[in-house]
Amino acid sequence: MTEGSTAVPGTAGDRSPLPTTAAEARAQVQDLLDTHPEAPSRMVINDILLVTSELVTNALRHGGGLTAFHVAREPDGLRVAVTDRSPDLPRTSASASSHDPAGRLGGFGWPLIQRLSRSVTITPAPPGKTIEAVLAYDLPAL
Structure with missing residues (x-):
């Protein structure tokens, strides 16, 4: 996969444009x-x-921008990988919620990602990192 492209295995080299918004990424996954x-x-x-x-x-707001997006079907789920420009690891706010400098409410996303995913891995991808979540096709055990 080249930087800035979306590769969807099983679609004969399908290359979709790098999403510029969360809505575009959701549409590609859908x-x-x-x-x-x-x-x-x-x-x-x-x-x-x-x-x-x-x-x-999170990549757009906290990671310096999205540099790669990859989604792939697996036998029992879906793998979503997002690469950004920041080496900083995701963190949860000390309180249940926080405000960023622009005054937006936040602090809920990272725990939600961890809770809904079968697994989450973070791999250095200089100058930033790739966060990969594997999601099961059945409901997570709560």
Whole structure:
């Protein structure tokens, strides 16, 4: 996969443009889910789209911008990888919520990503990092 591209394995080299918003990333994931032979439940799809949105929003808001986006189907789930320009690791606010310098409410996304994902890994990708979430096609155990 080249920087700035979206590669969707199994689609013969499909290259979609790098999403510039969380909505564009969700649309790319939804397009991939629409091709799934046995679609997950609407609740699972909503969780997958929510995690996608949080990962991309965090990269745009806190990570210096999105440099790569990759989504791939797996036998039991979906893998979403987001690369940004910041080496800083995600963190949860000391309080249940926080305000960024622009006054926006925040602090809920990272715990949500961790809770809804089967696994989350962070890998250095100089100058930044890649955060990869694997989401199951069935509901997570709460």
